[in-house]
Amino acid sequence: MSKFKKQKSGDLPAISTASLPDIVFMLLFFFMVATVMREDELKIENRLPNANQVEKLESKNKLVYIYIGKPSAQYQKTFGVTDVIQLGDKISSVEEVQTYVNTKRNDMPEDIQDEMMVSLKVDSGSKVGVLSDVKQELREAMALKINYTAKKGDPMRNLKK
Amino acid sequence: MAKRSAPEVNAGSMADIAFLLLIFFLVTTTIEVDSGIQSKLPPPVPDDVQPPKIKEKNIFQVLVNQDNRLLVENEDMAISELTEAAVKFLDNGGGEGPAACSYCQGEGDPESSDNPDKAVISLVNDRLATYSTYVTVYNELVRAYTILRNRESQKRFNESFEDMYLRYKEWPETEKETPEYEKLQEQVDLIRDLYPLKLSEAEPQQS
Numbered sequence: 225m226s227k228f229k230k231q232k233s234g235d236l237p238a239i240s241t242a243s244l245p246d247i248v249f250m251l252l253f254f255f256m257v258a259t260v261m262r263e264d265e266l267k268i269e270n271r272l273p274n275a276n277q278v279e280k281l282e283s284k285n286k287l288v289y290i291y292i293g294k295p296s297a298q299y300q301k302t303f304g305v306t307d308v309i310q311l312g313d314k315i316s317s318v319e320e321v322q323t324y325v326n327t328k329r330n331d332m333p334e335d336i337q338d339e340m341m342v343s344l345k346v347d348s349g350s351k352v353g354v355l356s357d358v359k360q361e362l363r364e365a366m367a368l369k370i371n372y373t374a375k376k377g378d379p380m381r382n383l384k385k
Numbered sequence: 386m387a388k389r390s391a392p393e394v395n396a397g398s399m400a401d402i403a404f405l406l407l408i409f410f411l412v413t414t415t416i417e418v419d420s421g422i423q424s425k426l427p428p429p430v431p432d433d434v435q436p437p438k439i440k441e442k443n444i445f446q447v448l449v450n451q452d453n454r455l456l457v458e459n460e461d462m463a464i465s466e467l468t469e470a471a472v473k474f475l476d477n478g479g480g481e482g483p484a485a486c487s488y489c490q491g492e493g494d495p496e497s498s499d500n501p502d503k504a505v506i507s508l509v510n511d512r513l514a515t516y517s518t519y520v521t522v523y524n525e526l527v528r529a530y531t532i533l534r535n536r537e538s539q540k541r542f543n544e545s546f547e548d549m550y551l552r553y554k555e556w557p558e559t560e561k562e563t564p565e566y567e568k569l570q571e572q573v574d575l576i577r578d579l580y581p582l583k584l585s586e587a588e589p590q591q592s
Contacts, residue, residue, distance in 0.1 A: 241400065248403035252410065259414030273517045275524040277531060278420040280554075292516075343421065346516045352449075353512030355519075359586075363429045372520055373421035379524045382517035383453075383464065 268293035268310050273348040274377030281371060282341050288328045288367070290321065292354050293347030307350040309358060318354075321361040329367070341369040348382055422524060427585075443498050445474045445506045449522060451513035464521055471529035473497075475504050475580065488537060488579060501533070505583045526584060533580045538572075546576050 270293050281287060291310040295303040299315070308315050311324040329340050342362060346355055362370060430436075447467070448456040455462045457470055478489025480499030489500065498504035506526055510519055534546040542549065553573050556566055 241397065245399040245403050248400055248407055252403055252407040255407065255410040255414065259410065259417075272418050273520040275422050275520055277422055277524050277527040279423050281419045281421060345418075348515070348517035348520070350516045351512060352510045352514045352516060352519050355516060356510070356512065359426060363426050366428065368426040368428060370424050370426055371421040372424060372523065373418055374520060374524075375418050376420055379521045380465065382521045 264289065264291070264310070264313050266291065266296070266310070267299050267313075267315055268295050268308060269347050269349070270345055271348050272345060273374050273379070273382045275372075275374035275379050276376065278374055278376050281343060281373070282339065285332065286336055286339050286341055288325055288340060288342050289345060290324075290342060290358060291345045292358065293350050307347075307354045309354065318357045318361060321358055322365040325362065325365045325367045339369075340367060341371055342367050343371045343373050345373045422520070422527060424523075424584075439503075439505055440499075442479075442496055443503045443505060445471060445498070445504065447506065447508045447522065447526070449508075449510045449514045449518060451511040453514055453518040455522065464518075464525060467522065467525045468529045468532070471506060471526055472532055474506075475501050475529060476533055477504075490536075501580045502578075505585055507585045507587060509587045523584075527582070530580055530582050534576050537579055538576050541576075542572055546573075549573060549576075 268291055270291055292307055293310075294300075294305060295308055295315065303315050309318060309321065310316065311320060316324070325342065329337050332340060344355065344358070359370070362368070446456075446458055450456065455464060455467065457467065462470065473491060474497055475491075476489050477491035477494055477497040478486035478500055479491075479493050479495045479497050480486060480503070484499040484503065486500035491497075508522065508526065531547065538544060538546040538549055549569065550573060553569050556569070560566060
């Protein structure tokens with residue numbers, strides 16, 4: 225009797241997991257291709273708004289990023305809760321924008337320096353005040369090509385909280 | 386003994402390895418936004434230069450206050466109506482003589498803009514307005530220009546401006562010497578000249 229039972233359970237074929245790696249690899253490749261490593265570590269909140277009049281940005285080597293937003297939770301003790309500017313990896317003041325942009329421009333190969341574009345990544349909840357200070361500085365630095373980085377989407381969704 | 390085939394390699398752990406990699410990529414990467422609204426800042430103005438005089442009727446004033454409310458031409462307006470109002474203003478074509486606009490389809494109201502070349506949209510923000518409102522307003526104003534450019538491009542070249550511009554932008558780098566490209570460039574420039582984007586941003590008001 226016991227022999228009979230054993231045989232029956234032994235006949236159940238195991239589910240083949242041979243294709244599991246293939247599936248996972250497929251996912252892996254998708255993520256590897258679809259994602260880009262972040263340039264800078266964000267120390268501020270940065271939820272970008274939606275817009276439908278967007279154009280694709282220039283290639284990465286022509287871009288300079290400026291982030292604006294509230295400091296994220298762990299930095300609020302040091303930098304307060306009002307909107308701040310992040311240049312590269314650190315939170316900076318408005319006065320440093322010119323120097324930063326000029327340094328970045330000088331680091332670029334000479335033939336594309338004129339095509340430099342500033343990508344303004346501004347949190348949708350922040351106030352326009354800081355942004356306009358930055359824009360004034362950019363004008364002074366002659367960095368006139370700018371881009372309000374935004375996701376492609378319905379702009380009316382920005383207005384709903 | 387020699388006849389026994391080589392033992393199969395156990396591939397069971399392959400999945401684990403792949404999962405590990407997958408999770409690593411999932412955690413470390415974020416999909417970067419690589420699109421945005423293009424804009425150009427005006428170059429710094431020397432102090433002694435007088436700003437050019439623009440007739441009152443050629444200015445379309447948009448004010449955004451600290452409560453994110455809109456004041457367009459001294460009237461309260463919802464953002465959803467902004468594009469339509471801007472199109473109406475730009476396409477008015479109320480000019481006479483040399484300032485007349487032959488391709489405009491607006492009402493020709495003498496109290497509104499002369500032609501799209503003279504028409505200026507002025508956007509003034511309060512410093513306390515939120516960025517999301519600002520981008521939305523800016524987007525709607527740019528959309529007004531896109532609508533008009535699309536219409537004109539459709540009429541002249543039977544292709545919307547957006548498609549044409551995309552084709553222009555994505556032209557292969559090696560084939561830019563061809564006459565097709567030059568023709569396309571001419572068309573894009575023509576449409577742009579017909580409805581030039583004149584969006585002035587004054588410095589925001591302190592409140």
